[in-house]
Amino acid sequence: MSYASPYFAGRADVIAAVERDVEEHFAGVPGRNSTDPLIIAVTGGRGLGKSELALHLVQRLEHRFADGWLAKVLNGGPEPPVEAGRHPGHREQPFAPPRRRPRHPEKVLAEMLRLVDEPPQRDDLGVKALSAAWKAATRRRGLLVVLDDARDFEQIRPLLPEGPRNAVLITSSDALADAARHGARHYRHYPLGPLTPEEGAELLRRIAGERAADFAPEALREIAEQCQGHPLSISFCGTRLRDRGGWRPEQLLAELRSDRNTVLLGPAGVTAAFAEAFAECTAAERLLLSRFARVGLGSYTPWSAAALLGVGTRDARTLLDGLCDRYLLKRLNEEADGRFRYALDADVRTILQGNDARALGVPRPELLRWSARSLTRSVDRLLAGYVWLAQEAARTRAPQEWGFTEPDVPSAPPDPGLDLRVPERPDTWFESERHNLRACLTLAESRGATAAAWRLARAIAALCRAGRVYWQDWGEALDRCSAHALALGDRLAHGISLLDRAEFAGSQGRHTDAVGLARRARDEFAGGDVRWQARAARAIGVNLYRRGDRDEGESELVWAARVFGERREGRWHARTLCNLGELYRFRGDFERAQEHLVAARAEAAAHGDTDQAANAGLLLGEVLGHLGQDLRAWLILRDVLDTLEATGGADWYRARCLRTMGRLDPIRLRDQYDACDLLLDPGAEQARRAGWERYFSGSTLEKPVSERRRAELERAWSRGLHAAAERALGTENWPVYVRVVGGRPRWSAGAAARRLAADRAEWSHEAAVARVEEADDLLRRAGDAWGSHRTRLILGELLMRTDPDRGREVMEAAAEGFAALEDWWWHARALRHTAQELFNARRAAEARDKAERAKAGYERLSNLSGLLRTQVLLGKILGQAGDYRGARAELDLALERAREGHAKKIVHRALLDEVYHVRSTIIGDDPRRRLRPFGGEEA
Incomplete structure (x- = not known):
């Protein structure tokens, strides 16, 4: 939302009532059983100043909320603009309001969770999961949540926080009659009408400043009436009256009463006022407003405005600030990167998109620059700038993704006059520009700029991957990147896109898909840069061992590590050492795992790779715990x-x-x-x-x-x-x-x-x-469902020590969760861990069932270490139950397999020794207390 205007006037009765509501609500909070927030709805037609009123209410109320306030605009804006090359803005009914598309609640919830520092890991979660996370995140907070321009209460319902110290301020052009049906409690509704003539005149006086002393009060009231009490229209008129040597009220009234502008049909106050403001713009300002509307980005910066006009960034900033001063643009809140962004008001955008240059009254000498060809050139400049910035941000955030041989995919360089700089904080820049980048990708595709589209899609995917955010955007960008690589006919570009898709699939737990994609990528890399082949081998190895084929995966990783080491690719060498450390950790070779992880952590830190250093540290902590x-x-x-x-x-x-x-x-x-x-x-x-x-x-x-x-x-x-x-x-x-x-x-x-x-x-x-x-x-x-299942497996192990029944239930649920995700390695592993805990609790029958299911799972996988551990455990369980014949058969087979695996150097000596030990010492004469020599007599 934009900043509150210093020229606000009227609405005193609503402000007083809302302040009273808040006081009364918080006075009753202590001891209240209800967890519902206070809900304040401000409704009314467009142009009545609902959003402006909300901002002024925030200024007056924010001190009551310990955790501050946040705001989200819920309307996604009008339909996409007319494509470049057509007659711009032509409609059968020029001012028929376009169908507006409300924002998806999933996106809004994800953004709000980020604002309270509890972001979701992925952007493709359902409404229920995100809404539950939002309620949990706000339950103990004191927040004022502003939901601006809501479609109806159904859109609002999942966005409501939980907790009596929170309040929600809603603005909507809908009466929200469905609030009661959706169970809204502590709900206050304030429908707005137009400003009274007196309030409108006061708004004009505040905007006009010193000149207002010379104006007749009656004339100002008449102007407010001509604007139908719409604050936006009144504000436009106020700017006409403010400037020295500007309009007199009598001149403005005559213009507003005339019908020569009937071509600008629609809400009389807004369009009439806009026509006057637009006519007084300079040629550059008119063109900039039009191009903003035609291109259709959600917001603009000085450099993007400069690209669309073909001027310098400083000149563009001057134009933007001037348009903001005349209410033709909104200056959005300062972004985290310290820069302002600008956007069109929805009504202004509607007027500009719905009418061509002649209908808007553009003077004939300016029409050449309004042509489709001129618009095409301006969009080309904009795309070139965004492609360059996106690539540089991705290189800064994830330098390991670049540096190998690059595809021969040319792209237009940005205009030097834009003076673009590499984003210093790539994550922050991406957060601000994500929607615009997606829009630019669509623009590039619609114009057949395949090379630019490939580069942009690759950069978007790299930025998503680096922060592990916006999973849906990540996957879509990779699919589009792959399609563009095929269209370009470049094998290296296609191989890179396949490799990126493999790593994305692996991150989602789709390890079989990932192996297939990585192998296709390796085929594309054949005969080229061996480093790309090593990256493909690493992806193959990681996904092989994560799906359970550890022995086959190790050879791929060892080869990749050797290549990266020989080529002095420190970042990728550290990553591959980390993967090997994880593999050895799961195999039970903890000393070897420690060696690899210590080296990986040091190498990652030496190359400034903080994410990988953290990952290696996490794995090293696990290994040291096992040691x-x-x-x-x-x-x-x-x-x-x-x-x-x-x-x-x-x-x-x-x-x-x-x-x-x-x-x-x-x-x-x-x-x-x-x-x-x-x-x-x-x-x-x-x-x-x-x-x-x-x-x-x-x-x-x-x-x-x-x-x-x-x-x-x-x-x-x-x-x-x-x-x-x-x-x-x-x-x-x-x-x-x-x-x-x-x-x-x-x-x-x-x-x-x-x-x-x-x-x-x-x-x-x-x-x-x-x-x-x-x-x-x-x-x-x-x-992160997979991560939750793994965590609950550990939680179950801890609970087994104090509450075995609950612990078993938690561990069983984790195992079934892995099965639902078709992660059969972790399903088998979870069953084995459950069997171990049940064995420790001397619940042999339950332990045997879980161990036999785990054994069957491991036998379907290329995971000899896991199978041997399960057989050893099963031998102990059978011995504990008195089935010594079954225990001996199980352990004899385990010993045979362990000897073969050790000879092939895929079974660690410690595991072989464990099989020897358990085989030679089976459950003793008192199976509840001690071990006895294998084959000995019972006492």
């Missing part, structure tokens, strides 16, 4: 979380951080911290002395020893204490948390050590459950 190094994992994950919060990182990464932190063992965390504290806390001298005495007593069996032997033992104990602390903290963290005082290591005096001490209070089972539940909530709000 029992929970304190190191906590510090790494907290560092990633701090970085995400400082840089505004996506909630998707934050959720993954919380999920992994919740999975760390609270007991190990406290034990490892206490091992550090025993060495580093100056106040722990008594505890250290007691520890030493226990060590000494155990080492000497309380027998007398020499002083020399005693000194040796004391040094050994001290070294062990130091080693335990350094192992718990990690050598990379030691300089941050430890200082040397008097030759002895002590906690650092800095904030890091104090914060770690405070963290200890957060290491409990209850806190771990809360973290995982918060992660699940974030992922559900973002629409």
